[in-house]
Structures are given as structure tokens and as C-alpha cells.
Amino acid sequence: MIPAKFSYVRPESLDEAVQALDGAGEDTKVLAGGQSLLPLLRLRLAYPEAIVDLTRLGELRGVRDEGGHLWIGSGTTHHELIRDPLVRQHAGLLAQTAATVADPAVRHRGTLGGSLAHADPAADLPATVLTLDGELVVRGPGGERTIPASSFFVDYLTSVLRPAEILTGIRIPKTWGGWNFHYEKFCRTAQSWAIVGVAAAVRRSDGAVAEARLGLTNMGSTPLRAQAVEAAVQSSAPGSHDALRAAAASADDGTSPPSDLHGQADYRRHLVRVLTARALITASRL
Amino acid sequence: MPRVRTTVDGVTYEGEVEARLLLTHYLRDRLGKVGTPIGCDTSNCGACTVLLDGMSVKSCTMLAVQADGSEITTIEGLDGQAAASANGEAAGHPVQKAFREFHALQCGYCTPGMIMAAVDLLRDNPDPSDTEIREGLEGNLCRCTGYVNIVRAVQSAAAELRGTPS
Numbered sequence: 001m002i003p004a005k006f007s008y009v010r011p012e013s014l015d016e017a018v019q020a021l022d023g024a025g026e027d028t029k030v031l032a033g034g035q036s037l038l039p040l041l042r043l044r045l046a047y048p049e050a051i052v053d054l055t056r057l058g059e060l061r062g063v064r065d066e067g068g069h070l071w072i073g074s075g076t077t078h079h080e081l082i083r084d085p086l087v088r089q090h091a092g093l094l095a096q097t098a099a100t101v102a103d104p105a106v107r108h109r110g111t112l113g114g115s116l117a118h119a120d121p122a123a124d125l126p127a128t129v130l131t132l133d134g135e136l137v138v139r140g141p142g143g144e145r146t147i148p149a150s151s152f153f154v155d156y157l158t159s160v161l162r163p164a165e166i167l168t169g170i171r172i173p174k175t176w177g178g179w180n181f182h183y184e185k186f187c188r189t190a191q192s193w194a195i196v197g198v199a200a201a202v203r204r205s206d207g208a209v210a211e212a213r214l215g216l217t218n219m220g221s222t223p224l225r226a227q228a229v230e231a232a233v234q235s236s237a238p239g240s241h242d243a244l245r246a247a248a249a250s251a252d253d254g255t256s257p258p259s260d261l262h263g264q265a266d267y268r269r270h271l272v273r274v275l276t277a278r279a280l281i282t283a284s285r286l
Numbered sequence: 287m288p289r290v291r292t293t294v295d296g297v298t299y300e301g302e303v304e305a306r307l308l309l310t311h312y313l314r315d316r317l318g319k320v321g322t323p324i325g326c327d328t329s330n331c332g333a334c335t336v337l338l339d340g341m342s343v344k345s346c347t348m349l350a351v352q353a354d355g356s357e358i359t360t361i362e363g364l365d366g367q368a369a370a371s372a373n374g375e376a377a378g379h380p381v382q383k384a385f386r387e388f389h390a391l392q393c394g395y396c397t398p399g400m401i402m403a404a405v406d407l408l409r410d411n412p413d414p415s416d417t418e419i420r421e422g423l424e425g426n427l428c429r430c431t432g433y434v435n436i437v438r439a440v441q442s443a444a445a446e447l448r449g450t451p452s
């Protein structure tokens with residue numbers, strides 16, 4: 001279908017973009033990679049009055065080592081995340097997760113910042129940024145603020161971003177040196193959304209798993225941490241596949257998965273326990 | 287209305303477009319590049335895949351204004367000169383020739399997008415395994431062939447492009 005009419009602005013700088021958003025009505029959408037927004041426009045599930053296109057803003061591109069953390073521009077595409085040497089070195093889980101998003105053509109356009117700001121609980125990258133204790137840097141008319149991923153997501157397709165704020169970058173702490181990662185995704189067909197996804201970061205010590213961090217995709221209206229499993233791993237230091245499976249049995253604690261045409265809530269609860277065990281086992285290299 | 291300047295299959299075009307015009311409609315309706323079909327219109331099928339500055343994109347999932355300043359290659363411009371060769375054999379890009387030779391199509395609707403995605407895949411990975419071909423083409427749906435001959439065709443084209451015919 002053809003999208004409804006809208007006015008279009010392509011700012012040349014971040015300041016200009018914030019000004020454009022600040023001066024626009026509430027019914028304005030930010031266009032990043034467009035791989036979620038364009039389908040919504042085409043199906044007329046969204047019909048904003050105005051679109052502010054960020055795709056040309058160089059300030060939102062690139063990956064930098066800023067000492068204690070990695071700064072990843074919000075306009076970094078999934079394709080770039082997969083290949084970036086700094087991301088692979090310090091935040092390998094992000095590169096691995098990005099490789100599971102949709103298909104190559106979508107990964108050429110879709111961006112990390114777009115995926116986070118869109119806040120779709122079925123998207124893969126939000127759970128991974130949450131797992132890695134990422135922080136989101138946003139710029140608005142009042143200046144810059146930094147929001148931990150753990151308080152960024154509010155509800156289905158809803159974040160704490162204010163109407164005139166733009167997500168400019170993602171900070172990942174450079175504390176993941178001794179950890180191994182795995183993103184386990186279950187979907188119906190190769191390129192489709194996760195029915196459930198599990199992001200796992202695991203630190204080994206003395207032949208056992210000493211610590212784990214787990215983020216869940218599509219197990220509620222926001223990405224979630226599997227805190228009960230993290231605590232079980234911390235207290236039991238699992239050293240075998242069976243012990244990791246036992247720790248994963250509480251993966252659905254505190255979740256409220258949706259029921260939809262891809263699966264009922266109880267199926268997702270079952271699935272998240274199975275996938276958490278697989279993610280832990282793979283990441284543990286045991 | 288915003289102005290757009292693009293180079294499509296080697297020819298530069300400039301003009302005003304409505305902001306809401308999709309790239310795929312721009313190519314087909316404004317420039318007559320109907321070799322790029324519209325399949326699903328939901329960003330799933332990949333039939334409308336073109337190369338934007340050398341990388342595959344789904345042209346239904348971009349606005350024409352976003353292509354401003356870019357170079358686009360469609361299936362129609364894939365082979366620099368699409369004229370028949372002296373012996374009457376149709377010319378074509380090695381991937382196009384391989385699709386023909388291996389009968390990598392039945393109805394043909396997905397073929398332009400499948401070929402563009404395959405060209406992009408081989409640019410990135412000149413010697414792919416069968417699994418890498420299947421993963422590289424995961425954004426392109428074919429409802430006829432079962433993909434077997436498509437994978438064979440891409441393998442053959444890869445060998446030809448590497449200069450080591452299979």
C-alpha cells in the first residue's frame with residue numbers, strides 16, 4: 001500500500017534534528033533505518049503528520065572506545081554491528097544478536113538505535129543491550145541525559161524517550177572481557193521475529209559457571225532479565241549441563257508472555273526454560 | 287516537494303517526488319524499471335530487492351527521498367550491456383546466466399530479487415557454502431522451486447566469478 005501523506009524533514013545536524021522535533025507536533029515520527037517504520041506506514045498502522053529523517057546524520061554513526069565503555073552510535077546498522085572489530089571485542093553478544101535480526105537486506109538498513117527506540121518486545125537487540133548493562137544516551141531540547149537500559153523500556157512499543165528527544169548512542173561497559181556469550185532465538189521461519197529469544201552472558205571460574213546474565217525477548221511487554229536464573233547460577237555455581245538446566249527452570253519467573261498466533265503464553269513459558277538452558281550451555285562452553 | 291537525484295542503472299535522474307513515494311514505486315512508475323516487481327508489500331519476500339550503493343535493500347521498505355544522492359542497480363542494469371552476443375546467446379551477468387542454466391526458477395516472480403540478493407551475497411562472500419547461500423538468501427522467498435536449483439545456480443555463478451568454473 002501507499003503510506004498516508006506526511007511532511008518530510010532531513011536535518012543536516014543533530015541540533016537541527018532536535019529543533020525540528022521540538023517545533024513539530026506530537027504526531028511526528030523519527031525515521032532511522034526505517035525497517036519497522038516503513039512497514040507500519042505502508043500498512044497505515046502509523047500515519048504521522050511529519051517525519052524527521054536521521055539517516056544522514058554522521059554524528060549518530062560509528063563506534064568509539066571511550067575508556068571505560070564503548071560508545072556505539074544509534075545510527076549504526078545491524079550489518080555494521082556484526083562486523084565492527086570493537087563491538088566484536090568488547091560486546092560480542094551484540095554482534096552475535098545482530099546477525100539473527102531479519103535478513104541481510106534488512107540488516108543493511110536497520111539500526112541499533114531504531115530497534116531500541118521502537119521498543120518492540122519481540123525485537124532481539126533490546127534484550128541484549130539490557131543483558132550487557134547498556135546505557136542509552138539521548139539528546140533533547142534541554143540537553144543530554146543517560147538512561148540505563150533497565151529503566152528505558154516502559155511498555156509495549158513505549159520507552160521513556162520524550163517526543164523531542166533523540167537516542168544518539170549506546171554505551172556498553174568494557175567489563176565483559178572474561179565472559180562468553182550466546183543468543184538463542186526460536187522463530188517459525190528464518191527471517192521472522194523471535195517467538196522467544198534468550199541473550200546469555202556467562203563467566204566461568206574453576207570449571208563451573210560463576211555468574212550469568214540473561215535477557216529475555218518477547219516474554220512480556222518489555223525486554224526482561226531472568227533474575228531468578230541469575231541468582232540460581234550465582235548460588236549453585238553449576239558445573240554440568242544438568243545443573244545449568246536445573247538453574248534455567250526458573251526462567252519464566254516474573255514474566256508475563258503474550259499469547260498470539262505464534263504461541264500461547266504457557267508455550268512461551270515452556271520455551272523460555274528450554275532456550276535459557278540451551279543459551280547457558282552454549283555460552284558456558286562446558 | 288522534495289527533490290531527488292539518483293543514478294539508476296547508470297543513468298542519472300532528477301526530479302521532485304512526494305515524500306511518501308516508496309523507492310519501489312519510484313523505480314517502477316516514474317522510471318519504468320518494471321523489472322523490479324512488488325511481491326508481498328510487507329517487507330518479507332524480497333522480490334523488490336535492488337542494490338543501493340552496492341548493498342541489497344528491499345525497495346518497498348525505503349522512501350524514494352532516502353535514495354537521494356545514491357547509486358541504484360536494478361535487475362535491468364545488472365549486466366552493463368544487455369544486448370545479445372554475436373552467436374545469438376543472450377548475454378547477462380554470471381548470476382543471471384547461472385539461474386537460466388540451472389533452471390533456478392519456475393514462475394519467475396521472485397527471480398529479480400533473488401538474483402540481486404545473490405549478487406550482494408557473492409560480493410561479500412565469493413566462495414560460500416550451501417548453508418551460507420541459504421542464509422544469505424533468507425530474505426528472499428520462492429514459492430516454487432524449493433530453493434535447490436537456486437543454491438546450485440549461485441554456486442555455479444560463484445565459481446565463474448572466481449574464475450574457477452565448476
